Amino acid sequence: MTKKRIYILATGGTIAGRAASETATTGYQAGAIGIEELLQAVPELKEFAEVQGEQLAALDSKDMTADVWLHLANRCEELLANDEIDGIVITHGTDTMEETGYFLHLAVHSDKPIVLTGAMRPATAVSADGPMNLLQAVRVAVSDESRGKGVLIVMNGTIESAREAVKTHTTSLDTFQSPDMGALGTVQDGEPIFYRQPLRRHTKASAFSVQGIASLPRVAILYAHADDDGFLVDAAVQGGVKGIVYAGMGNGSIPVRVEKELAEAVRKGVIVVRSTRSAAGRVTKAETSYEEHGFIGSDTLNPQKARILLQLALLQTTDKEEIRKFYSIY
Numbered sequence: 001m002t003k004k005r006i007y008i009l010a011t012g013g014t015i016a017g018r019a020a021s022e023t024a025t026t027g028y029q030a031g032a033i034g035i036e037e038l039l040q041a042v043p044e045l046k047e048f049a050e051v052q053g054e055q056l057a058a059l060d061s062k063d064m065t066a067d068v069w070l071h072l073a074n075r076c077e078e079l080l081a082n083d084e085i086d087g088i089v090i091t092h093g094t095d096t097m098e099e100t101g102y103f104l105h106l107a108v109h110s111d112k113p114i115v116l117t118g119a120m121r122p123a124t125a126v127s128a129d130g131p132m133n134l135l136q137a138v139r140v141a142v143s144d145e146s147r148g149k150g151v152l153i154v155m156n157g158t159i160e161s162a163r164e165a166v167k168t169h170t171t172s173l174d175t176f177q178s179p180d181m182g183a184l185g186t187v188q189d190g191e192p193i194f195y196r197q198p199l200r201r202h203t204k205a206s207a208f209s210v211q212g213i214a215s216l217p218r219v220a221i222l223y224a225h226a227d228d229d230g231f232l233v234d235a236a237v238q239g240g241v242k243g244i245v246y247a248g249m250g251n252g253s254i255p256v257r258v259e260k261e262l263a264e265a266v267r268k269g270v271i272v273v274r275s276t277r278s279a280a281g282r283v284t285k286a287e288t289s290y291e292e293h294g295f296i297g298s299d300t301l302n303p304q305k306a307r308i309l310l311q312l313a314l315l316q317t318t319d320k321e322e323i324r325k326f327y328s329i330y
């Protein structure tokens with residue numbers, strides 16, 4: 001049987017991290033090892049796919065930028081339009097993997113698998129998790145069952161949707177979880193096994209496009225806390241934001257003083273989305289005053305994902321009702 005052709009785009013991260021000793025699992029340099037060395041460390045890849053690698057970036061993913069996202073989305077579109085490429089695996093730092101994944105989930109239009117993977121231990125560590133994660137990501141990318149499921153995150157034997165996956169632990173190998181919906185599947189002895197599929201719109205069905213786009217609208221995330229008087233709202237507005245995601249308490253609750261500031265921001269043309277600092281759950285309409293101000297609930301999107309949807313929405317429209325609809329579709 002002919003093997004599928006999987007293109008690997010490397011962007012850096014701990015999977016390409018180099019530490020001073022084999023026992024060091026923190027305090028290393030992320031993104032230090034190139035794609036060729038990463039591929040050489042997993043010769044088993046060749047048993048399952050024809051792989052080709054490209055170094056697209058070499059970042060610690062805390063330094064991920066919209067420029068890199070736009071480049072990555074355009075590169076994925078270009079590669080996946082090629083009949084000789086069956087799927088893409090992206091190696092990425094775990095810190096912003098969920099954000100890059102969700103961005104591509106909305107911005108790339110293809111049924112072919114796009115799988116993100118990374119590692120929690122640097123490549124130089126004893127029992128580094130990167131090689132197994134990379135192998136599992138490629139096994140998922142060659143599976144016919146991965147087609148049409150949007151962007152996937154494969155880490156530690158679990159397959160998750162980029163819409164749902166969240167980094168939940170600072171150092172554990174089992175850091176990615178999908179708190180609201182659960183994982184899509186698992187990888188058992190190298191075999192991907194799916195149990196569910198995402199129903200919210202993505203990839204081929206997404207109306208968002210970043211073709212010809214040079215930058216993304218500025219959207220700030222403000223994080224709620226006791227005694228928040230909302231002074232940062234005005235700072236954000238003065239800074240020229242087009243949108244604010246407020247990571248509220250519980251069900252997207254906003255302290256009264258902050259609510260006043262956010263309502264003023266809406267009057268100035270800024271779109272305000274209510275998300276939550278809670279680890280799981282849907283943000284519902286809650287207070288009628290929130291609706292009256294025109295605030296939009298983030299559904300189950302955490303603040304960092306709600307921000308990405310707002311950035312892409314703002315490329316198309318500033319109509320609050322249209323943007324509100326996006327949060328129930330995507």
Ligand code: SIN
Pocket residue numbers: 012013014015030059060061062092093094095096118119120
């Ligand atoms: C990074 O996100 O680039 C560093 C942390 C990691 O990959 O786990």
